[in-house]
Structures are given as C-alpha cells and as structure tokens.
Amino acid sequence: MTKPQVTNELIGSPRSVDMVRVIRRSMRCFLFGVVGLVPLIGAGFAYQALRLRRSLSADLEDGWTPPPVIVFWLMGIAAMLVARSWLGLAGDLAICVAILGLQSWLCWRSFQNRHEKVWNPGGRQLFLGVLSAYAGLGVSLWIVVVLVLQVLQVLDPV
C-alpha cells in the first residue's frame, strides 16, 4: 500500500499568505460574481469568479470543496425533460428555483465546513461572489435549455 499524502491541515503548519492579494481577489470575486448574476451576458464573469475562488482556495488551503453543481443541473435538466409535458413552463421554473435553492444551501454548508487556517477579511464577499456566480451560471443554463426546448416545441408541436 502506498503511503497517503499528509496534508498541511494534519501537520498544522502555519502558512505565509499575501493578505493584500487575498483581499483584492476576494473583492474581485464578489464583483465578478455580482456581474455574473446577469444571465448569459455575465456567464464569463461568473466563470472568472469561480476561477478566482478556486485559486484562492489553493492559496489559503482551506480545503473548500465546491458542491457538485453540474450533477444537480444535469439531474434538473432530466427532470425538466420528463415533467415538461405535464407542467409546462411553470414546471421548468419550479425546477430551476428548487435547484437554485439547493445549490445555494449546499454552497453555504460547504463554506461552513471549510477549515480556514488563515483568516480572510474578505471571506463574506467571497462567499457572496461564489453564490452569485453559481446562481448566474445556473440561470443561464436554464435559459438556454428552456430556449432549446421551446424551439423544439415550436418546430415540432406534436
């Protein structure tokens, strides 16, 4: 059996981090996340917010694991395809709201569960940025899927 990798969390060694850089990145993550809330147009900004969050997580080694949003949205799309014939657009909207709520709650929980060794004064902004980015990306995906389904329905009403 190979020896498992011992992470810094187990050893508990202090880590030197440039706090100015961390705070600036946290604020930028918030900004990008808020712009990313705009559906479709803000998708690039939302992606950059998540990218910043990942790199900050690597710098701070806070062990943050993002919730599996892609899996939820894939399940949501499958549910939309199944329930569309019964519930129509209202069903799509309900599924979207449900997934947004679920991913926000899981995101909040994952932030609570992280082990922050270095205090980040911009942690709240970081959280809000990530939350907004996930919400923006989710809504963008939902709009694209609904658009495609509507086009399919218009072209083939049967």
Place this chain on the structure above:
Amino acid sequence: MNLLPVAERELRLLARRPRTYLSRVLTALIVTVTSVGMLYAGFGGVLSAASAGQTLFLVLSCAAAACVLFDGALLTADCLSSEKREGTIGLLFLTDLKGYDLVAGKLISQTANQAYALLAALPALAIALFLGGVTGHDIVRMTQALLNGLFFSASFGMLVSACCREERRALTLAVFGVLAMAGLLPVLGWGVSLWLETGTIHPLFLIGSPAGAFLQALQAGLPGSPFDFSFAESLVCSHLLAWCFLGAASFILPATVREQAVTRRSGNWAARRWHGLVRSGAGLTSHRSYWTESNPLIRAGDRPGQRGLSMWPALVIFAASWAAGWALTRGQWFTLPVYAGTVIVLHGSLCYFVALHACRGPRDDQRSGVLEILLTTPLGDDAYLTGRMLSLKRQCFWPVLLVLAADFGLMVAGCWDAGVPSWEWLGWIAAFVVLAARLLVDLYTVSWVGVWQGLKAGDTGRAIRKTFFYVFVKRWLVFVAFMALLGALTQGRVFQAPVGAILVAVQFAFLPVMSLQYLCQAMSELHDDLRVLALGYSLSEGGEGWLRLRRCFNWFRGPPQARSRQALSQWQP
C-alpha cells in the same frame, strides 16, 4: 553528418511534446462540429443536399485557407530575426551548419504542428462528398492548394525573417506581404479584367500566388472559369516561388548575421522633422510633461521607434487599392460586398496592429530586463500596467479615429445611395453604431489580452495568435457549435423557421460578450500575478479539467480532512 541535422532534432522534439497531438485532435474536433450543422441542413431538407455539400466545402476551405496563410506567416516571421537579435545565430554558424540547415530546421519546427492540424482537418472536407455537389477530384485539388498555401506563407515568412532584424517589421511585413499576394493581387486582377472587359483575370496576377491554385480548386465545379491557366500551372508556379523564397532565405541568412553599426538616426526625414516640430511646441511639451510626470512608462512608449501603430503604410496601400478599384469599376464599386470587405479589412488590420503592439511591449520589457527593474522600484505593479495601457491608448488614438471616420464615410455613402430618407437609412445608421461599438469593445479586449499573452507566451507571434484565438476565434466556435447543436436537435428545421434567424441575429450581436471572459481573466492575472508573469512562469494548471471533475465526485465522499485521517489510520508501514 546527417542530412539536415537541425530539422531532425526539431522533429524529435516535436514528437515528444503533448501539444503536437493535442492540437491535431482539437482541430479535427472543431472541424467535425462545424460540419455537423451542414450535414443536418443537407439531410434535413433545408438546403438541397448538393448545395449543402458545396456550402460546407466552401466554408471549410475558406476558413482553412485564412488560417493557413495567417498562421504560416506569423509563426515563421520572427524565428530567425529573434535569434539574430539575441546573438545566438552567429554561434550556430561557427559549427558546420549551413544556412539551409537552419532555415529547414526552423521551418519544420515552426510549421509541423500546423501541417499536422491541417492534415487532421482535411478528412472533414470529404463529408461534402456524401452530401454531393463536390467530387473527389475537387477535394484532392483543395488539399494540394491548402498544403501549398501553408508552405508558401511559411517560406515567405522565413525570407522576411532572414532579411529583418526588428520584430515588429518582420511580423508586419510577413503577414501583410502574404495577404497582399493572396488577397490584393486577385482583387486587382479582377478590377483590371472588369476595366478591360476581358472576362478573365490575367495570369500575371494569380499564377504565382497561392490564391490562384485555391481559387481554381474552388471554382472546379462551376461553369465558365475566369482563369486563363490551369490548376497545375498555378500550383507549380507558386510552389516554385516558395522554394525560391527558401533558397533566398538560406543564401541571405549568413550574410545578415554580421553585426552592423546601429545608426542613431532613426526614421525618415519627414518623421525626424515632425518630431523636432513637436518637441519645439510649447503647448505640446507641457502636455507631454504632464503625462510623463504621471507615469514614466508613457515616455518610454513615446520613443521614436515605439511611437504610433506603424499601420500607415498598410492604410496607404489599402486606400490606393480602394481608389484604383473605384476608378476601374465606377458603376459596380458601391455595393454591399465592397462595403463589407472594406469594413472587415480596416477593422481586422486595426485589431492586428493593436494586438501586435499590446503583445510586443511587455515582451520586450520582459526580455530586456526593464520589467524586472521597474518592479523593484517603488512604482509598483499597477503603475506599470496603467502606463502600458495609457501608452497603448495614445498609440491607437489616431488610427482608431481614422477607421471610425472611414466607417462613417461608408455609412454616408450608403445613405446617399439609398436616396430619400427611408428605413434603409436607419439600417445603415444602426449598422454603423453596432460595428463601431463592437470595434471599441474588441480593441479594449485585445489590448488587455495582448498584454497578458505577451508576458505569458514564449514569443510575440505566438502571443498574437493566442490573442486572436481567445478574442475572435473562440466565440465563433461557440456560435457554430450552438447552431450545430440546434441543427442536430431539430434535424435542420430550425434554419427554415423565422425563429432560427432571430437566434442567429441575437447570438451575432452578443458575440463580443463571449470574449469578456478573457478580458476578466487577463485583468485579474495581470493585477494579481504580474511579478510571476514577469519571471516567465506559466500559471496554467495542467489537467485542470480532470481535477475539477474529480473534485466534483470527491464531494460525495466527505471533506478532505476526514479522508486524510481515514487514509492515515488505514496505512500500515
């Protein structure tokens, strides 16, 4: 001694690089995705199968020709001149190596990936065979024409690189030289044929150009060819010309290696006189000192060799060709295709020059050590970036104004043609506003992405290619992929309905927005990691996508701390 030892070494190196394999796989994937939409259009009944096949053949061939000509020139233009600037090529000539060894080695190392990518993309052309309208003979001809185009542009780039020493001059001469031979000459030939009313383009304009063989291959299925020469003649002539370029490069290279005395007098008489006049102007001097005091980097960007975008020669040639076209074909000149072509050429040239300057400045600073020294002073990272961007804006100001004025002129000409005020006027005004806004957004994005890639990529040519890929090519790929997906889902019916046109228009309007992601990334990395980028380290994480996917599934297994503890408890030495 081996035959062409440098070429052999470079080929061995290429075979060990993952990028060699990745690039051809990605190219094949992109071309296949592009073909899917056309396949559905053909089999879904939107177009007749034959016309879908011809359209697919036309679209793929034109895209491949543009890539091949641009890439070949850009990749080879600075490969020998950079060695000359760094003084390493003289050391190579101390060995038994000859000029042709170096030229062949550099040619192979710079263009092998592009040749592989082209070969990987060519089978997709054969999809047109299944749809009809294109024969196997046409595909073979097009394959030959495209490979010849790559060889021609790369050879011309090698010749320019052997003759030039300065990076900006080499890149500009190579790119615009190839574009002039492949684009300007056929257009001039067409203008002359219209003027003389001969109905055929004179061979002098096309036979030595890669465009001759390409147009012959494209026109194969159509009746009434406007050419006086055969495909084989054109192919052989342009191929021989390319070999002449390579021979000339091999011959010239050893002679240009010798160091020459650098003259202090740079620029021509008119430029020196103008600089003198500007320096003596009291108002302008105070204006400059204000800028210089606010950021010393602007002063660096104001040196004679750095001033302006140097796009005036290209603009003058373009204006002369435009005037010649107008004079030759008076009645047929003011048409929509001419307007569209003018806008594309002007905007494309401006974007190229802005990208060139954005990529070159930081790269020069990095190479000469200026950036390292600046970052150790109290100026800081932000001052460097602000200065670099302000300097770029000052360089771009007049060219941008000129291009916008030209756009405005075209709009006025369009309205004039329309006659009395009508809805057509509104269309022209809307087109002008949308195109001007898109140009400004694109230029801003190109500036930031160019500076970012200038620091990140190995050389300026590669940085320009990456900048163009991120800002312009990728968004078109997303556009085409989305339309192909819609086509696949609706079996091509979406292209028949009005909803398809609306979707295409909306997507086209939002295309620049897709590039904003890279604007954000460039700004973010430059502000945060300028010192890391200045050292030439790459910030990209290998296999990031796989890691992210794995992390996604790790979420179901609990937090990493618990996993580490569990693993430690299970471990028995």
